[in-house]
Each structure stands twice: as structure tokens, then as C-alpha cells.
Amino acid sequence: MESNKEGRNVDVLLQxxxxxxxxxxxxxxxxAEGTLVEKAGKTYLRFVEDLNGQQVQTTVKLEEEDALIMRNGAVQMRLPFTQGEIRPGSYGNGPAxxxxxxxxxxxxxxxxKFIAHYELHAEGALLGRHELNITYTEGQ
Structure with missing residues (x-):
């Protein structure tokens, strides 16, 4: 994979x-085009999404025991993943x-690859069930 000081370039497919x-x-x-970064012994996948003309910077901490998705920009989101556990997260859009x-x-x-199946709950109610599949391959 091509390397730069920010990491390796990868092509990202998110489904x-x-x-x-x-x-x-x-x-x-x-x-999307992204970067795979090694930092303090952890691996992170970073890419930018275009959400209705606004940029969202997404970072995925690629750890099987303690994964995390963070989004910043037009949307603010923090989703922690630990298999079989319920963890606190947050979602923001504008001031809310x-x-x-x-x-x-x-x-x-x-x-x-990164695969996460999860449920989101808020105020005691199930909001939805999500299946996320991210694959990344050597980029240009």
C-alpha cells in the first residue's frame, strides 16, 4: 500500500x-478515499463523507474488543461498540x-473490513437496528 506520514491511502466502501x-x-x-493510520498501537480508518453538500469527517477505531465511530462536521456522532454490551453514545445535528x-x-x-450490527436506543425506546459493513482496499 502507498504510504504517507499520515498513513496508508485506501479506497473505502461503506454499506x-x-x-x-x-x-x-x-x-x-x-x-470514499480514506487513510489507514497507526497511532499508539491502534489502527484508525479516516475518510470524509459528503452529506447534502456538507463535509463530515469520519474516524473508525478498528478494534474488535473496543471499536468506535466518530463523526465531526455537519453531523456530530460518537458510537462505541463492544460485542454483547450496551454502551453510551451520542448524535448531534446542529445545536441539538x-x-x-x-x-x-x-x-x-x-x-x-469492519462489520458492526447494532441497535440504537434513546429515552428507553428502540430507534432502529443497523448493519454496517466497511471494506477498505489499497488506494491510489
């Missing part, structure tokens, strides 16, 4: 399926921020 209670599944796909509970039902981290 997500969201099942909100009482609604049909909502599927999304995103292709909501506390979430993230219940991870599947977490798989490999050399070129």
Missing part, C-alpha cells in the same frame, strides 16, 4: 442497512445533541 421500527429497510452505500445507547450484536474487525 449500511437501517431498519427503523415499523418501516422498510433503508440501504445506503458510500465510496441526543444521548444514545448502542447495543452491539455483532462486531468483526479484519485486515480489510
Amino acid at each position: 449500511s442497512t437501517i431498519r427503523h421500527v415499523g418501516q422498510a429497510a433503508d440501504k445506503h452505500e458510500l465510496n 445533541t441526543f444521548d444514545l445507547l448502542v447495543k452491539t450484536t455483532k462486531l468483526e474487525v479484519g485486515a480489510d
Whole structure:
């Protein structure tokens, strides 16, 4: 893989399926250029999303025991993942921020993939079930 001092360049494919209670599944796909960074013995995947013309910087901490997705920009989000556990997270859009509970039902981290299946809960209610699959391959 090509390397620079910020990490290795990778092509990112993000596929997500969201099942909100009482609604049909909502599927999304995103292709982006990203960077795989090693820092303090941990691996992070970084890429930028374009959300309705606004930039969102996404960082994924790639650890099977303690993964984390952080998004900053047009959307502020922090989702921690630990298989079989419920962890506190948050989501913000503009001035409003909501506390979430993230219940991870599947977490798989490999050399070129990140898979997380999880439920999001807020104020005691199930918001939806999510399946997230991120693959990353050598970039240009």
C-alpha cells in the first residue's frame, strides 16, 4: 500500500442497512478515499463523507474488543461498540445533541473490513437496528 506520514491511502466502501421500527429497510452505500493510520498501537480508518453538500469527517477505531465511530462536521456522532454490551453514545445535528445507547450484536474487525450490527436506543425506546459493513482496499 502507498504510504504517507499520515498513513496508508485506501479506497473505502461503506454499506449500511437501517431498519427503523415499523418501516422498510433503508440501504445506503458510500465510496470514499480514506487513510489507514497507526497511532499508539491502534489502527484508525479516516475518510470524509459528503452529506447534502456538507463535509463530515469520519474516524473508525478498528478494534474488535473496543471499536468506535466518530463523526465531526455537519453531523456530530460518537458510537462505541463492544460485542454483547450496551454502551453510551451520542448524535448531534446542529445545536441539538441526543444521548444514545448502542447495543452491539455483532462486531468483526479484519485486515480489510469492519462489520458492526447494532441497535440504537434513546429515552428507553428502540430507534432502529443497523448493519454496517466497511471494506477498505489499497488506494491510489
